[in-house]
Amino acid sequence: MKIKPGRLIRRWEVLVLSATLTACATNPVTGRRQLALVSESQEIQMGQQAAQEVRTSIGLVENPALQAYVQRIGAALAARSERPTLPWSFQVVDDATPNAFALPGGPIFVTRGLLALMDSEAELASVLGHEIGHVTARHSVSQISRAQLAQIGLVLGQVLVPQTQALGGVAESGVGLLFLKYGRDAERQADDLGFKYALTDGYDVREMADVFEALQRASADKQEQGRLPGWLATHPGEPERIQAVAERVAALTTPVPTRTGATEFLNSIDNLVYGENPRAGFFRGSTFYHPDLQFRIDFPQGWQTQNLPQAVVAGSPRQDGVMQLTLANGGAQAAAQQFLGQQGIQPLQTSRQNIQGLPAVVSYFQAQIQQGQIRGLAGFIEHAGRTYQVLSYAPAPSFGAYDQEFQRALGSFRRLTDPQILGMQPNRIDVVRLPQPMTLVEFNRRNPSVVPIEEIALLNQIENVGAQLPAGTLVKRVIGS
Numbered sequence: 491m492k493i494k495p496g497r498l499i500r501r502w503e504v505l506v507l508s509a510t511l512t513a514c515a516t517n518p519v520t521g522r523r524q525l526a527l528v529s530e531s532q533e534i535q536m537g538q539q540a541a542q543e544v545r546t547s548i549g550l551v552e553n554p555a556l557q558a559y560v561q562r563i564g565a566a567l568a569a570r571s572e573r574p575t576l577p578w579s580f581q582v583v584d585d586a587t588p589n590a591f592a593l594p595g596g597p598i599f600v601t602r603g604l605l606a607l608m609d610s611e612a613e614l615a616s617v618l619g620h621e622i623g624h625v626t627a628r629h630s631v632s633q634i635s636r637a638q639l640a641q642i643g644l645v646l647g648q649v650l651v652p653q654t655q656a657l658g659g660v661a662e663s664g665v666g667l668l669f670l671k672y673g674r675d676a677e678r679q680a681d682d683l684g685f686k687y688a689l690t691d692g693y694d695v696r697e698m699a700d701v702f703e704a705l706q707r708a709s710a711d712k713q714e715q716g717r718l719p720g721w722l723a724t725h726p727g728e729p730e731r732i733q734a735v736a737e738r739v740a741a742l743t744t745p746v747p748t749r750t751g752a753t754e755f756l757n758s759i760d761n762l763v764y765g766e767n768p769r770a771g772f773f774r775g776s777t778f779y780h781p782d783l784q785f786r787i788d789f790p791q792g793w794q795t796q797n798l799p800q801a802v803v804a805g806s807p808r809q810d811g812v813m814q815l816t817l818a819n820g821g822a823q824a825a826a827q828q829f830l831g832q833q834g835i836q837p838l839q840t841s842r843q844n845i846q847g848l849p850a851v852v853s854y855f856q857a858q859i860q861q862g863q864i865r866g867l868a869g870f871i872e873h874a875g876r877t878y879q880v881l882s883y884a885p886a887p888s889f890g891a892y893d894q895e896f897q898r899a900l901g902s903f904r905r906l907t908d909p910q911i912l913g914m915q916p917n918r919i920d921v922v923r924l925p926q927p928m929t930l931v932e933f934n935r936r937n938p939s940v941v942p943i944e945e946i947a948l949l950n951q952i953e954n955v956g957a958q959l960p961a962g963t964l965v966k967r968v969i970g971s
């Protein structure tokens with residue numbers, strides 16, 4: 491749960507068991523014909539709404555100078571596009587996964603994880619240009635229905651389909667749904683447009699290939715595996731895109747501009763949080779800790795777990811049992827009533843309880859979904875002015891096998907008091923100017939990082955760690971708190 495204190499989620503928990511949503515999942519809205527009906531003002535309105543959702547669910551990086559910088563670069567590109575008058579916005583979201591995405595009508599987001607992998611303004615411009623291309627070519631409009639579904643909680647509709655990938659689906663369908671997927675032709679077109687915008691704005695467009703190379707190398711890096719749902723999974727293969735950049739450059743009739751803006755870019759990302767931010771919650775084994783919200787909970791041993799922007803989820807090895815922790819509205823009693831009062835949900839046994847000294851309401855329930863009957867245990871726990879909802883459920887026939895584990899997990903929710911964990915801080919990027927020529931190996935010896943040198947090489951787009959880097963080069967390293 492990466493939500494910062496003070497943020498509340500509304501729709502999720504309310505709609506969690508709605509049968510309508512499950513129906514939506516099996517009857518996706520299709521066809522461009524329908525969607526061509528979206529007018530520009532509707533497009534803008536939908537995009538703005540979805541953007542608000544992104545800002546509250548994923549959150550923005552709190553760094554006004556960096557935000558202003560990205561906005562300035564993006565706005566300059568958009569001003570030269572085919573749709574200069576849209577309400578364009580360019581923002582950095584607080585997500586460690588390398589990604590960028592566009593919403594209909596102008597909102598464009600890039601993650602801090604992607605910024606960390608880039609080395610120049612020209613690279614940033616090509617990424618923003620690509621996303622602008624999705625908007626100018628109206629690719630995002632044709633995806634609007636999916637974005638809408640994501641907003642109203644299709645996400646959990648899918649989680650509630652037991653026996654289908656309980657967790658596999660979550661990452662992709664959660665906030666991932668907002669990382670809209672386009673066809674390959676649309677991606678190629680966006681690459682073409684991005685190249686054009688960056689070129690018009692005077693950037694060294696060869697740098698576009700560096701982004702694809704960085705992403706390619708990051709995906710080959712073991713630590714990054716499984717963390718690159720966006721750009722990599724949904725875009726044409728990197729070698730093909732790198733080749734296409736070379737072809738576009740070769741076809742230019744004017745000299746390639748030489749502006750890379752490396753210094754400006756690197757100075758802007760200096761001190762940026764790098765990797766997962768422990769303040770937003772993290773797992774150690776099957777225990778989840780949230781330093782900012784000051785709680786911990788033990789999920790069942792051996793379950794697959796994930797810390798998503800609005801929920802912490804766990805799935806049983808056989809993928810038929812699911813647990814999810816979210817914030818709820820109101821006190822425990824009100825939250826329980828809201829959840830159990832939903833259509834299709836039948837409360838079985840509700841009681842007030844005391845969980846590790848915290849007031850709670852606990853209830854068994856059953857619900858009918860398309861795939862059959864499910865049974866579950868819902869707990870609502872008050873802690874430090876917030877209410878946490880812990881939902882555990884399984885198809886009715888297998889519920890008995892999980893009941894004890896569900897109870898144990900719910901009962902383990904407690905205050906976090908370990909000062910070491912409460913005080914944990916994220917790693918950050920530190921940009922260092924080389925006082926003299928040296929290799930990356932030497933740099934790393936003099937300026938140690940908290941991550942392996944392979945990762946430092948990746949962040950600096952350096953393939954040969956033994957190669958001399960000229961004096962004055964700006965090099966990224968990663969430091970702890």
Ligand SMILES: [Zn+2]
Pocket residue numbers: 620624672677680725
């Ligand atoms: Zn794209």
